[in-house]
Amino acid sequence: MTRIVQAYMPKNDSYKSTKNCLFQVNALRKLGIVIDGELTLTAEGNYNVDGSVVVYADYKVLPVKFGVVHGSFFASEGALETLENFPKNVGGICMVSENNLKDLRGAPRFVGGNFNCYGNKIESLEGAPFRVGGNFYCHLNPLRSLAGFDCAIGGDFFGPECLSDLPGAELLQDFELEGTTTLRAAGTYIKALYQAQQERGRLSAALSNRYAANNRTFKI
Numbered sequence: 001m002t003r004i005v006q007a008y009m010p011k012n013d014s015y016k017s018t019k020n021c022l023f024q025v026n027a028l029r030k031l032g033i034v035i036d037g038e039l040t041l042t043a044e045g046n047y048n049v050d051g052s053v054v055v056y057a058d059y060k061v062l063p064v065k066f067g068v069v070h071g072s073f074f075a076s077e078g079a080l081e082t083l084e085n086f087p088k089n090v091g092g093i094c095m096v097s098e099n100n101l102k103d104l105r106g107a108p109r110f111v112g113g114n115f116n117c118y119g120n121k122i123e124s125l126e127g128a129p130f131r132v133g134g135n136f137y138c139h140l141n142p143l144r145s146l147a148g149f150d151c152a153i154g155g156d157f158f159g160p161e162c163l164s165d166l167p168g169a170e171l172l173q174d175f176e177l178e179g180t181t182t183l184r185a186a187g188t189y190i191k192a193l194y195q196a197q198q199e200r201g202r203l204s205a206a207l208s209n210r211y212a213a214n215n216r217t218f219k220i
Contacts, residue, residue, distance in 0.1 A: 028047075028064065031057060031063060031064075032055065032056035032057030033053065033054075033055050033056070033057070033062075033064065034053070034054050034056070035049055035051060035052075035053055036051045036052045036053075036054070036071070037049050037050050037051010037052060037070070037071055038050040038051060042067060044067075045065060046065045046066060046067035047064060047065065047066050047067065048066070048067045048068045048069070049066070049068070049069045049070065049071065049087075050070045050071075051069075051070065051071045052069070052071030052072045052073070052074070052092065053066070053069055053071070053072075053073050053074065053075075053087075054074045054075075055073075055074065055075040055078065057078070058078045058079040059078060059079060059080060060079055060080060060081045060082070060100075061080070061081065061082050061084050061085065062075075062080075062084065062085035062086065063085075064085060065085045066085065066086060066087035066088075067087060067088060067089075068087055068088060068089045069087040069089070069090050069091065069092075070091040070092075071090075071091060071092045072090065072091075072092035072093040072094070072095075072113065073086070073087060073090045073092075073093070073094050073095070073108075074093075074095045075095065075096050075099075076095040076096060076097040076098050076099065076116070077097070077098045077099075078098075078099050079099060079100055080096060080099035080100060080101055081099075081100045081101065081102070082101070082105070082106055083096065083101065083104060083105065083106030083107045083127070084106045085106070086106050086107060086108060087108050088108060088109050088110075089108055089109060089110045089111075090108045090110070090111045090112065090113075091112040091113075092112055092113045093111075093113040093114050093115075093116070093134075094107075094108055094111045094113070094114075094115050094116070094129075095116040096116065096117050096120070097116045097117060097118045097119045097120070097137070098118075098119040098120070099119075099120050100120065100121055101117065101120040101121060101122055102120070102121050102122060102123055102124075103122060103123070103124045103125070103126045103127055104117060104122065104124075104125055104126060104127040104128045104129075105126060105127030106127060107127050107128060107129050108129055109129055109130050109131070110129060110130060110131045111129050111131070111132045111133065111134075112133045112134075113133055113134045114132070114134035114135045114136075114137065114155070115128075115129055115132045115134070115135075115136050115137065116137045117137065117138050117141070118137045118138055118139045118140045118141065118158070119140045119141070120140075120141050121141070121142065122138060122141040122142070122143060123141075123142055123143060123144045123145075124143070124144065124145060124147075124148070125138065125143070125146060125148070125149040125151075126148050126149075128149055128150070128151045129151055130150070130151060130152065131151065131152045131154075132151060132152070132153050132154060132155070133154040133155075134154055134155045135153070135155035135156045135157070135158060136151065136153045136155070136156075136157045136158065137158045138157075138158065138159055138160070139158050139159055139160050140160065141160055142160075143159065143160050143163075143166060144166065144167075145166055145167040145168050146163075146166050146167065146168030146169055147167055147168035148168070149168060
């Protein structure tokens, strides 16, 4: 169940009522941004989520700001041209695949699970997370250089063809290249992608059913 929690507000800050929080959640849902978990609105106007977020609408830029998402953040198969307003930290999977991104500026600083940005128009990995706990997927992108890429990756790095020929490829010296890519564990990639899609599908179905059955929850 989605729960709305009023963030702690210092006395000098403007107080945001629970009614206003409910209004914001209803507005998010109408915007095609759904929450599976506990939502907190901070004094700075950021949304923190103790759970997961799914973005359905085709935005070029997210219309609201996120702070910390403890679960997963799904914003794939859309029209994103920038990662502005994305959460600073994502505890689970972060998927921004199959959009119109040209770089990763604005990406979460820390991602606990896999980071998926494949299938975009990315020419530079500038702005990539500092830390990815799982695998980093950036294949199917027209990468021109790896210069400036600084990310500690807990799993494998999956890049485009001729990755080892790109400027800055020495940054991947800790990885064992196989052929022209770092597809060292194709089975792992397929399993991880499948799990991510299954999780996104599970959330989609659960949230759709919940909102259809309990729409009155969001009435002010």
